[in-house]
Amino acid sequence: MVDRPGSDTRKTQAGITLIEQIMVLAIVAALTSMAVPPMHRLLNRSQLQVAQLDFIAALMHAREAAVTSGRRTLLCPSRDGRRCSGTMRWDHGWLLAHDRDGDHQPDSTALYVGHAYKAGLTILGSVRRRYVRFGPDGSASGSNLTLLFCSENPAEQALSVVVSNAGRVRSSPASKHQAAICAAAS
Numbered sequence: 001m002v003d004r005p006g007s008d009t010r011k012t013q014a015g016i017t018l019i020e021q022i023m024v025l026a027i028v029a030a031l032t033s034m035a036v037p038p039m040h041r042l043l044n045r046s047q048l049q050v051a052q053l054d055f056i057a058a059l060m061h062a063r064e065a066a067v068t069s070g071r072r073t074l075l076c077p078s079r080d081g082r083r084c085s086g087t088m089r090w091d092h093g094w095l096l097a098h099d100r101d102g103d104h105q106p107d108s109t110a111l112y113v114g115h116a117y118k119a120g121l122t123i124l125g126s127v128r129r130r131y132v133r134f135g136p137d138g139s140a141s142g143s144n145l146t147l148l149f150c151s152e153n154p155a156e157q158a159l160s161v162v163v164s165n166a167g168r169v170r171s172s173p174a175s176k177h178q179a180a181i182c183a184a185a186s
Contacts, residue, residue, distance in 0.1 A: 044120075044151045051117055052149050052159045052171055055090075058114060059132065059161070059169045062096050065111060066134035074099040074106065076131035081113040082106070086130050089185070090123040090147060092116050104131050120152045122186045138167040148174055150182035158182050 058075060066073035076084035078095040084105055085092070094114045097106030117123065129145040140163050150158040158179035161171050174182065 045157055048149050048151060048159050052161055055147055055161050056169055056171055058096060059163060063134045063138050063167050066136055067138045070136045071098045071100055073134045074131055084131055088125045090125055091121055099133055122150050122182055124148045124182050124185050132163050134167055140167045141165055148178050148182040150179060152186055
């Protein structure tokens with residue numbers, strides 16, 4: 001290469017320096033650390049809503065199965081997917097089955113089995129109501145059943161599902177008292 005008078009022979013570098021790379025990494029780390037707690041709360045809230053919707057769908061399916069088959073249909077907590085456990089805790093799993101003889105246990109194999117939820121999610125049923133049994137007319141006689149959904153995060157995020165004696169299913173945020181009961185059971 002021949003140098004010409006008045007020409008610049010220095011080569012320019014294209015790229016970024018180590019200091020610039022470190023600054024970019026520091027900014028990314030700061031933004032990530034600010035975003036993680038809200039994302040964690042959002043994820044927990046989403047998991048509570050998914051569990052709540054799962055139970056609403058199961059309850060509606062149980063009611064529909066009772067009406068269409070003309071047989072009593074049972075929805076209850078279950079640890080093994082074959083028998084009702086009789087506990088207030090629904091987060092270990094549950095089952096849906098017909099119950100012709102009224103013994104609060106499935107007559108045969110379950111129509112549907114819901115498996116355990118992730119650790120840290122609590123689903124707690126009413127003290128006096130450890131199952132729901134829908135009649136052929138769609139009613140769920142007995143006392144109302146309230147299912148509470150909460151996580152190990154703040155109690156104000158707790159949700160509930162209520163089944164009335166008429167068999168209607170509704171969802172709502174849990175009251176502060178209900179949230180405290182659910183959190184204490186965690």
